Amino acid sequence: MADRDAPTEAADKALPPKNVPAKPARAMGTPLASGIAVLTTLLGLIVLAWTILFITKGRFLKHSFERIVAGQTHRQVKVAGDFQLYFAPFNVKFVAEGLTVSNPEWAGKGNFFSAKKIDSRISTWSLITGNRRINWLGLEDGHVDLQWDRQGRNTWTFGEKTSGKPLELPIIRRALVQGTMIRYVDPRMQIEAGIRIHTVEAKDTKFASAIRFDGNGTARGTRFTLAGALLTPNATVSGGQNQLQLHAEGVRTQIDLSGTLPGATEIEGADLHMDARGQNLADVFAVAGIAVPDTRSYRLRSAVTKHDEEWRFTGLKGRFGDSDLSGKFTVAMTEPRIMLTADLATHVLDIVDAGPFIGYNPQASAAGKVVTRAAGGTPRILPDAQLRIEALKNFDAKVHWTVRTVRAESLPISNIELGLDLDDRLLKLSPLNFSMARGTVTSDITLNARRNPVFTDYEIRLSPTPMGTLLAGFGVDQSGTTGTLKARIKMTGVGNSVHNSLSNSNGRIAVIMPKGSFWTRNIQLSEIDIGTFVQKMFEKKLKEPVQINCGLIGFSVNNGIAAADPILIDTQKNVMLGRGGFSFKNESVDLAFRADSKKFSLFAGQSPVGIGGYFAAPKIDVVTPELLSRAGAGLGLAMVASPFAAVIAFVDVGDAKAADCGPVLAGASAQAQRTAKGKPRDDVGKGTTAKSESGKSSADERKKQRKKFLGIF
Incomplete structure (x- = not known):
């Protein structure tokens, strides 16, 4: 019986007991309650800390403040008098009397910052986000030493950094500043300045107060002065704007700057207007080390941001x-x-x-x-x-x-x-x-x-x-x-x-004249062809155009001396040639132009027209020694023969060689020039005509010419 009933007993044991109360479910609010308890504890601790700081004004943190800040900045930090650091009620209130922060060793003895008293309200949220906003600043007898050195270090970059950062001021909403001095030194920009800042009650009822400043200094050895004000409107308390007025004088210049700033020390996004006037605009840029050309007196206005x-x-x-x-x-x-x-x-x-x-x-x-x-x-x-x-x-x-x-x-x-x-x-x-x-x-x-x-x-x-x-x-x-x-x-x-x-200088100068026309009178006078000129004048054909086939006025420049290479102008009636050159060294000019006719002319001077003197005082010499020599030869013939024989000295048989315009229009040198028949020209050379009147070679003429140009300094 016992064995037969065993399965039944096992099944009964497997079933839940009758009339036994169910086990209670786990409470749903336990984690939430724990979180609330933790949060409450933290809030309690915060409130307790806030209360302790508020009651004690945080004065017991004075030495801790000095030690921590000194360790972070690698500077000596001291508070000689009263010290307060607490929440009032939400902003951080910081008060220190006799606060000093030393300069880095390279800046010499003295303090980077010192103040008889500093009283501030700092936004707690800005400390968390890193915006560094000061809602209120009271500064009495402050001194700030802003220095750069030639290695790029500055006094306001703390720590052991080898290079300085640009100066970034905290955003200051309201301020009351008395007897504060700022010194700025930048040997790289050659600027040294001292600025005095103080707060006065403004007479304009729109403003509660005005922070005024004035100072002087030197910029690249030139003295300057400045004065201005930050006019703080009542709306600043709620995040309004500050009105800036600045007047600066120096380096023969006056600058007025006016407009609004988002905050008393906030330049970013400022809406400013500049009026600058002075004797030389280069003076202003020279202060920043920027070179611009000199000007006469100027006045410029612009928006600035x-x-x-x-x-x-x-x-x-x-x-x-x-x-x-x-x-x-x-x-x-x-x-x-x-x-x-x-x-x-x-x-x-x-x-x-x-x-x-x-x-x-x-x-x-x-x-x-x-x-x-x-x-x-x-x-x-x-x-x-x-x-x-x-x-x-x-x-x-x-x-x-x-x-x-x-x-x-x-x-x-x-x-x-x-x-x-x-x-x-x-x-x-x-x-x-x-x-x-x-x-x-x-x-x-x-x-x-x-x-x-x-x-x-x-x-x-x-x-x-x-x-x-x-x-x-x-x-x-x-x-x-x-x-x-x-x-x-x-x-x-x-x-x-x-x-x-x-x-x-070294190089080449080339002026090319493609096909065109001149008046006859210009062509004939260029070759001193008096006979043809008079003939055309009586025939009223002075305005008859003469065709230019091609022309090149070329110079090769070597060590500042420009030599004709070549001067060759081919016209319908003559070929104009030039020799000589000019000097950039002493600015002297020694050029001679002559025109050989392609047609017979009874009375032609056939002598060069000289251009001499200097760039600043050129001279044109029409009656040249060659013309005088020709006149002397004519006079001699007249004496031994007859007066009509004198004309023989001025006859032009018209044997000028026409030019191949290809090398001329290509601006080629004298050596590449050809006649219309393709033969090398023997009447042009570098610096002179190949057939010089002196009978000397082109090389000799060039040496003589170069010696002449180099002889005057």
Whole structure:
């Protein structure tokens, strides 16, 4: 029986017991309750800490504060008097009397910061987020020493960092400052300044108070003064804006800056307006170590704002000298050099104001004193102002400037476009283009100031331009001329001024004249063909055009001496040849032009027309020694034969050799020139005519000419 009932008993044991109460379920709120308990405890501790700090004002944290801050900044930190650090009620209140923070060792003895008393309310949330916002600052007899050194360290970058960070002030909503001095020293920028700051009650009822400041200092050896105010409106308490007024004077310049700041020390996004005026715009840029051309007196206005590391000047309008200027520019405080970018436009540029771009003094130009005197009294016109190489080390630049019209008597220039790119002392003027008498001059000029003296590469091209229009643009009668000309200058030079660079230049200058026409009177007078000229005058055919087949005025430049290579103009009636050259060294000119007729002429001078003197004082010599010699020969014939025999000395048999226009139009050198029959020309040479009147070879003439040019300095 026992065995038979065993399964039943096992089954009964497997079933849940009857009438036994169910086990209670686990309480759902236990984790939440635990969390609440923890949170309550934390809040309680916070409240307790807040209460302790509020009651004690946190004075017991004084030595801990000194030790912790000193360890983090690697400076000596002391609080001589009262110390408070607590929540009131939510902002952190910090009060310290006799607070001092020492300078780093390299800055010498003294303190980076000291104050008789500092009382502040700091936003707790800003401490968490790192925004560093001070809602209230009271500062009494404060002293701040802001210094850079030549290695790039500064006094406000704490820790053991080898390079300094830019100064970033905390956002200050309201402030009451009395007797505070700020010292700023930057040996790299050559700036030293002292600024005094104090708060006064404003008379204007719009403002509760005004923080005024004034100071003085030196910038690159030049003294300046400044004064201004931060006018704090009542709305500042609720996050309003501050109104800034600043007036600065120095380096013959006055600058007024006004507008609004988001906060008393918040420049980012400021809405400011600048009014700058002075005697020379270059003075202002020189303070920042930026080299720009000199100007006459100027006045410029623009909007000013700051974005990150950039100072942006927009809506620029004003004048310099007798020229206008508009556009925008940006100064970026980047490393290792300041970056200047600009997009500028001028409607009318006075030629006097354009002079400084190649080295002329604007005041001297306005007075008509561009011609100087070298040793020996010879006149010079090429500018000798030195390029400021040291300043080019301080900044890079990208500038685009357009000029619509140039105001200049007898100088038909307009539509200038200048692109300037400066990268670590490598200055490129590309493009440098302008319109001239319905033609276009395009230029690419590179100045490599990484080398000393400066190495300059000149590439200048003149597109085909009507000669008549060009002459008219310079105030000369067009004279019935219909021909065109084009030109190219390809040279390199070494020197730190325009004069020095050209004085050591090498390269080639070529002016090419394709087919065209001149008035007869110009052609005949060029060869002193008096007989034909008188004949045409009585026949009223002086305006009869003479065809130009082709022409080339070429010079090869060697060490600043330009020698004719060749000068050859082939016309319908004659062939004009030239010899000689000019010197960039002493600016002297020694050129001679002669024209050989292709047709018989009874009375032709057949002697060169000389051009001598200097760039600043050229001379034209029509009655040359050759003409006098011919006249003497004629006089001798008249004495031994008859008066009519004197005419024989002036007869031109008309044996001039026509030119092959191919090499002429290609701008080829004298050695490549050919006659119309394909034979090498024997009447042109480098620097002289091959058949010189002296009977000497071309090489001898060139040596004599070079000696002459080098003899005057």
